Each structure stands twice: as C-alpha cells, then as structure tokens.
Amino acid sequence: MESALNWVNENSDMLIEYAIQIALAFVVLLVGIRVAKLCGKLTEKAFNSRRVDKAVGSFVSSIVYAIVLAATVLMALSQVGIETTSFIAILGAAGLAVGLALQGSLSNFASGVLIILLRPFKSGDYIEAGGQSGTVTKIEIFSTELRTPDNKVIIMPNSSVMSDAIVNYSREKTRRIDLVIGVGYEANLKEAKQVLSSILDADVRVLKDPGYTVAVLELADSSVNFAVRPWVNTVDYWPTYFELVEKIKLALDEANISIPFPQMDIHLHKDK
Structure with missing residues (x-):
C-alpha cells in the first residue's frame, strides 16, 4: 500500500x-x-x-x-x-x-445510395416492395420506413427494398379501377351494360379521358362477367372504388338484375 x-x-x-x-x-x-x-x-x-x-x-x-x-x-x-x-x-x-x-449492412448502405440516385419512389408515395406495402416516410442509411394505412410502422432493410420489384401506386396522377361484375345468364346483357354505364356517367370523379370500359369479360360457370374499368385521379382511387361497388349492387337490385353466386345443380336419376 x-x-x-x-x-x-x-x-x-x-x-x-x-x-x-x-x-x-x-x-x-x-x-x-x-x-x-x-x-x-x-x-x-x-x-x-x-x-x-x-x-x-x-x-x-x-x-x-x-x-x-x-x-x-x-x-x-x-x-x-x-x-x-x-x-x-x-x-x-x-x-x-x-x-x-457485415456484408448485409454494406449491401443496405449501397441499396440506400441507389434508392436516392435512381429515385424509384419519394417520401409520401404509397409503394409495395419486399413483400410489404405502405407510405414512404423516411429513407435512412440502412433502412426505409413505411407507414401502413392502419398506422403501423414498417422498417425495411434497403437491400430488401431493392432486391425485388417495386410497385409505386402514387407516381402517376391517374389510376384505373378494375372491377369484375357478374350477372345471371337470364339477365338482359344490354340492359345490364346500360345500368353499369349510367353509374359511371353519373360519377364526377370518373375521368372522361381516358374513357371507361364496360364490356363482357367472360362466360363464367355461374355468371356472365362484365369488366368495369373507369379511370380516376390517384387520390380518388379508394373512395371511388368503395362507392362504385355499393352503387352497382343497389342499381342492379333496383333493375331486378341478379348477381349470382357459385352454385351446383345436382340431378338425381332413379334406376328402375
């Protein structure tokens, strides 16, 4: 000591x-x-x-x-x-x-640089990438942050974002709504087409250019399917989608045009 x-x-x-x-x-x-x-x-x-x-x-x-x-x-x-x-x-x-x-971290950094240089999306865009979808809120050195419509935060490695196809739903100003509406085989197809077209004509959010499409898509097992494809502004996509589905159902009911569900006919034969 x-x-x-x-x-x-x-x-x-x-x-x-x-x-x-x-x-x-x-x-x-x-x-x-x-x-x-x-x-x-x-x-x-x-x-x-x-x-x-x-x-x-x-x-x-x-x-x-x-x-x-x-x-x-x-x-x-x-x-x-x-x-x-x-x-x-x-x-x-x-x-x-x-x-x-730490090859993974370096890959994330390199992918982050590519995201900034190539700009496949920007902050505020709604995208689908790496099996996840949401609105882009941040792009960090190693990760990209998404916010889902139900307010969940998804933090994705940048390498996962760039390793697969990226679907950007917000880049273009307009989007097409794709609906498949089935009517019964006994229905008058011209009348059904007129009902569907009148609904689109009455909705101010449906764009005139490009014009919408209402056409017979296929003769399915239980129904005649119409392709209903109007164009709308991207910001109006989901409100218009939900309202059109409701309006089409109500209009077809009012016109007594049935919307069939899958069914099977069973025929019984009695042996003598």
Whole structure:
C-alpha cells in the first residue's frame, strides 16, 4: 500500500496530466455528439426549406451525422495521446474484416445510395416492395420506413427494398379501377351494360379521358362477367372504388338484375 502511495506521489504530475486529457476527450466526445445531431438536423432542415424530397433530406442528414460523429471520435482519441494516423490505418484493416462480416449492412448502405440516385419512389408515395406495402416516410442509411394505412410502422432493410420489384401506386396522377361484375345468364346483357354505364356517367370523379370500359369479360360457370374499368385521379382511387361497388349492387337490385353466386345443380336419376 505504501509503495503504491509512493508511486502516486512520484508520478502525480503525469497522472494529473492524463486525467486532464481524459476529461477533455470526454468533453470533446459529448460536444461532438451534440454537434453531430445538430448538423444532421440542420442538413435535413436545409433540404426541406428548398423543397427537396424529405426522404433525400433524411438520408443525407444521416450521412452527415455519421461523418461528424466519426471525426469527433478521432478528435477524442487524439486528445488522450493516441496517434490517429496509425489508428486510422488500424481502423482500415479492421474495417476490411468488419466489412466482410457485415456484408448485409454494406449491401443496405449501397441499396440506400441507389434508392436516392435512381429515385424509384419519394417520401409520401404509397409503394409495395419486399413483400410489404405502405407510405414512404423516411429513407435512412440502412433502412426505409413505411407507414401502413392502419398506422403501423414498417422498417425495411434497403437491400430488401431493392432486391425485388417495386410497385409505386402514387407516381402517376391517374389510376384505373378494375372491377369484375357478374350477372345471371337470364339477365338482359344490354340492359345490364346500360345500368353499369349510367353509374359511371353519373360519377364526377370518373375521368372522361381516358374513357371507361364496360364490356363482357367472360362466360363464367355461374355468371356472365362484365369488366368495369373507369379511370380516376390517384387520390380518388379508394373512395371511388368503395362507392362504385355499393352503387352497382343497389342499381342492379333496383333493375331486378341478379348477381349470382357459385352454385351446383345436382340431378338425381332413379334406376328402375
């Protein structure tokens, strides 16, 4: 115990110097983290003020945050006397090994860059990708965030988004509603077609150009199926879809045109 106290007394100046360096490094690290967060927020705010896509702003702000944070760590290490040049070389060698172990993360980063460059979708678009669907809210360095219509948040790896087909439901201004309406074989087809056409003509949301289609699609097992295909603005797609289904059912009932359901006729023969 006495020898330890003697060593402390003999090296007190050195210990105080190291303590000050460690304290300064800790302060640099804390301040650097705050500065990194601030830089990320300012970058995102700058992109938003220029009316750049929010997804691009969040992606770039994430990169800025990571760069500033890495510089802060190097400054903190330099403050405690660690030679950063050799440390960077060590990090490079270690980074290669870590990169091989984290191929998935690097793939996510590369996919995130491709999303920003190719722009298959933007913030606010409703998409289907990687077996999931929802409205794009953020594109981060490694992941893309979707929000479903029932307000669930889906965080998908960027590699999953880019690995398969992407369906963007919001890119075009117009969409076509595809309905298949079946009527009974005993129904008057001209009358049924007239009823369906009159419903589309009366709906102001149905576009005149391109025009809608009402045509016999197929002679199915239990019904004659009509293809009803009106064009609407993308924002009106689901409200128009739901209302058309209801209006068609009510109009066909009023015209005494049956909508059959699958059925099977069974004929019994009695052997004499």
